[in-house]
Amino acid sequence: MVEKPSTVDEAIAYVWDVPDTVIGPADKQRLAAALAEKTDAVARRYFSAPNPELWVGTLRELLKPAGDGQPITKVIRDLRDEMQLLRSEFAASNIEAKSIAFSSVSGAAANQLLEDLHLTEADGFEEAPFETPAGVSDIDTFDFSQFVDEDAGTPSFVEYHHKQLQACGVRMGRSGYKVLDLHKTPMYHVEIGNKRYSGGVDGGVVPYAVRAASAAKLLRIGFEHKQSTADKATFRMNHPDVLQAEVAVPRQYSFKEGRGQVVCCLLAAHAMCQLPLDLDLTDGKQHHLLRLRGDLLLVYEGCTPTQAYHEMADFLIRQGTMLTSKLTIPEPPAELEENLRRPIKKLKGLVQGYSAV
Secondary structure (H helix, E strand, O other), X not given: OOOOOOXXXXXXXXXXXXXXXXXXXXXXXXXXXXXXXXXXXXHHHOOOOOOHHHHHHHHHHHHOOOOOOOOOOHHHHHHHHHHHHHHHHHHHHHHHHOOEEHHHOOHHHHHHHHHHOOOEEEEHHHHOOOOOOOOOOOXXXXXXXXXXXXXXXXXXXXXXXXXXXXXXXXXXXXXXXXXEXXXXXXXXXXXXXXXXXXXXXXXXXXXXXXXXXHHHHHOOEEEEEOOOHHHHHHHHHHOOOOOOOOOOOOOOXXXXXXXXXXXXXXXXXXXXXXXXXXXXXXXXXXXXXXXXXXXXXXXXXXXXHHHHHXXXXXXXXXXXXXXXXXXXXXXXXXXXXXXXXXXXXXXXXXXEEEEOO
16 A cells, blocks of 8 residues: 655655656656645645545646746745645545445445355354363353443453453463454455445454554454443443433344444455454354355354353464564465465455555
């Protein structure tokens, strides 16, 4: 992905790197001269559009004549440039607004995505069942009713994930993993067919050295948190002093409600990641695990916490962190099972314009 220029020098270097068939040599000279008069802050704004292909159009504003050809003062020129930038930013914001949030993807839209990518959704328990180790203690559910909403509960839920995975044998810390709170971290902006989608996850398991900014490329397990209306109603009853929205029908959260969101998120994550990953849609009481294997989207609906954390732990332990000694991610290793490698290769070929937001 092309990095956005952040200084005047980087902006000028970008102009010179654009193919001559896109911007001719003479125009490059004029653009470089015009950019040299700007500050770093102004130069950055010519690259505010979400996609690199829009930057050239914004830069061409600098090539437009001042008006009637008469000299203008620097103040007027700067005002003109400011108006041009505002118009470009407005156009860019309209493009961004057309992006569909993962949380707005319906079940029918998810069906179409799977159809477009030639993937089949299957019952994981039937197609590729797993067994929970015998004799293990039951894992307690996470109590979301202690919190006013999902955002408020996510930091505690992330700590809960860490504790349960560690108890199931996953190495946490150096040379192992950690669980990050990612609910405020922009992660994915992808195009599938002719539609744009954007979103992320609430929490994620990544190799220990990885920071949140790189989690999109190195995610191993993503967590999508949903507070059920039953838990919302319980919080409302126990905290009448806290202003809250009315809860229409208190009930447990179902996989069907969040299916479109997590299917789209899983596809986008595989378009970014170089290694396989799992996604867990959970309200703290039930866990719905999703994974891609070959041309199948496997769904393990309605797992107990005991089933879910032991299976996720087994996945992490078997795969390892797969980081090199220099803490960089390698290409998918040759020995990686083909049914794990295929979705990664397939989605990188079919999902266009995938990038971190």
